[in-house]
Amino acid sequence: MDLIALIKERARHHNCLSCSRALAGCEVTLLSQDRSHCTVSVTCASCGVSFIAVILLRRRPHPEGAPAGIDSAISGDELVDLHQRLRDHRGRLTDLLAAPPRR
Incomplete structure (x- = not known):
């Protein structure tokens, strides 16, 4: 699944900041992408309001590393x-x- 499709799929679980309706069917445009985050423009399918969202793409590694005794997944x-x-x-x-x- 590509990044935009993933963001659209997850957006349906969030509500628009303006009309409070679910963001299902919203329009998502990728504005910039870095290794750790991306910036997207989201337009609500219900009210047409657009907003900018910054989305983290990776979690930081655990500060202590992998637990002791773990050789592989x-x-x-x-x-x-x-x-x-x-x-x-x-x-x-x-x-x-x-x-x-x-x-």
């Missing part, structure tokens, strides 16, 4: 295994945490 297979284990579990939470994974 969770794999898709690990996520599926976890989902199946949680789906199939019947019992107390402490049992789930103490039991080794069933294979």
Whole structure:
């Protein structure tokens, strides 16, 4: 999904500053883009009022870095295994945490 399409999709969850209606269907024009932010012009589809918005594109890295003991991100297979284990579990939470994974 391109940046403008993403902004339009997310805009529907926000209200116009002038008419307070949802910004669904608003017009978005990219004015400038940097590595960390972009500036866009947004025009409300309901009342036609335009305003400028600055949108942050990245989160700052965690100040302490990755937690100790984390070698890599969770794999898709690990996520599926976890989902199946949680789906199939019947019992107390402490049992789930103490039991080794069933294979």
